[in-house]
Amino acid sequence: MTPDSSSSSVDDPLFDSGHRIFSNKDLLKIGHVPEADRIVGRDEEIAKLAKRLNGAVHGYSPENVMIYGKTGAGKSLVSRHVSQRAQNAAEAGVSIGTAYIDCAEDNTETQAVSSLAAKLNDESITDITVPHTGLSTSKYYKLLWKTLDAQFDSVIIILDEIDLMNDDSVLMKLSRAEEAGKIDCSIGIIAISNKIQYIDKLNERVRSSFQHKELFFKPYDANQLREIMANREDAFRDGVLSEDVIPLSAAFAAQEHGDARKAIDILRHAGEVAYEDGAAKVQEKHVRQAQQHAEKDRFRELVNGAPTQAKAALLALTELSVNSDDDAFLTSRVYDQYERICEHLEMDILSVRRFRDILKEQAFLGVVEIEKINKGSAGGIHLQNRLIEDPHVVRETILEDSWMRDWAAE
Numbered sequence: 001m002t003p004d005s006s007s008s009s010v011d012d013p014l015f016d017s018g019h020r021i022f023s024n025k026d027l028l029k030i031g032h033v034p035e036a037d038r039i040v041g042r043d044e045e046i047a048k049l050a051k052r053l054n055g056a057v058h059g060y061s062p063e064n065v066m067i068y069g070k071t072g073a074g075k076s077l078v079s080r081h082v083s084q085r086a087q088n089a090a091e092a093g094v095s096i097g098t099a100y101i102d103c104a105e106d107n108t109e110t111q112a113v114s115s116l117a118a119k120l121n122d123e124s125i126t127d128i129t130v131p132h133t134g135l136s137t138s139k140y141y142k143l144l145w146k147t148l149d150a151q152f153d154s155v156i157i158i159l160d161e162i163d164l165m166n167d168d169s170v171l172m173k174l175s176r177a178e179e180a181g182k183i184d185c186s187i188g189i190i191a192i193s194n195k196i197q198y199i200d201k202l203n204e205r206v207r208s209s210f211q212h213k214e215l216f217f218k219p220y221d222a223n224q225l226r227e228i229m230a231n232r233e234d235a236f237r238d239g240v241l242s243e244d245v246i247p248l249s250a251a252f253a254a255q256e257h258g259d260a261r262k263a264i265d266i267l268r269h270a271g272e273v274a275y276e277d278g279a280a281k282v283q284e285k286h287v288r289q290a291q292q293h294a295e296k297d298r299f300r301e302l303v304n305g306a307p308t309q310a311k312a313a314l315l316a317l318t319e320l321s322v323n324s325d326d327d328a329f330l331t332s333r334v335y336d337q338y339e340r341i342c343e344h345l346e347m348d349i350l351s352v353r354r355f356r357d358i359l360k361e362q363a364f365l366g367v368v369e370i371e372k373i374n375k376g377s378a379g380g381i382h383l384q385n386r387l388i389e390d391p392h393v394v395r396e397t398i399l400e401d402s403w404m405r406d407w408a409a410e
């Protein structure tokens, strides 16, 4: 239990006697895996996935499944939940193993296979030791096959964010293992990705080994997000949440492709803001502040991750905005400023056309807003550029880049 979530009183006046706002903040933690009765709005997906894994429960092979959906759509949660339930529901005499691999972390074939072997191996049953490092990939495969056959009739392997895996061999070898006579245990793979083209990009051999069914997770709508949050209301003390807090957090998250993680984040953050504020209740204004904060974080990530030329273009617009009463500037003016910046930083100067494309890209990402102005038949159409965020914040973020920093030394 975290200090924040303690609801018991404390005698020492140096410390507060329990949290005013949260009673169990853990329920709103990023990595928190909710219990079955807190999973909302995914009954259909749960039933469909269960159907694919059904064979395992009766001692036959489970099917492979590819799950697609945007971030925060509950793909990992549902996969873990259903495989866990399959394991618990196994018929007498049938033994099912489950393992979850985050391919963002274990992104090479060797890491994934050694991680699988280590997670699935119960040394007390198999008498096998799986070293963390030091073996060749093929040795790790051998250990994995041995440990599977020593323990299970079938195993359900979740490969989350599979598109981040460096190569596809692991998918091919796992899907072929039984057919190739390497193991008696059958393997069902649940591969998860938010890139819909993932399968098309696989080479033909991998695709033909990984025979699978597909499952699509739609983004949550505002009502579902509301329900997901309402189901965790007990993270807060009784009566602390004002009525409009959950609906507003849901509305914000629904705007962002229905991301449940985002909804829960806003809710937790709103509670933290209310606490910092010394408020007795979490109110609408706290949610708005939490949302603004999240926006800034997202924005910082966007700017930090932008290519150097894009940063120089944004810095040009920033300089004009900071040093003038206006907030919108014609592209030609921004370009002049951009040229000065490039000269100072000894960078290549892109053509006006490329420069315009960069600004368009930034507009697409929501960093800049571009407005067309019609200057009459003689003047033609001109583009005006405006920063969406506070120019001081943008400037500060761009100057975090070591190359750009020299500009501030002007």
Ligand SMILES: Nc1ncnc2c1ncn2[C@@H]1O[C@H](COP(=O)(O)OP(=O)(O)OP(=O)(O)O)[C@@H](O)[C@H]1O
Pocket: 030, 031, 032, 033, 034, 038, 039, 040, 041, 042, 069, 070, 071, 072, 073, 074, 075, 076, 077, 078, 194, 228, 260, 261, 264
């Ligand atoms: N249906 C739901 N009911 C309750 N909580 C949910 C639900 N869906 C998602 N969540 C919450 O949102 C968080 C994000 O969900 P999850 O990790 O499953 O999303 P994902 O689709 O796998 O996203 P990503 O692609 O980013 O990994 C989960 O930890 C869970 O707390």
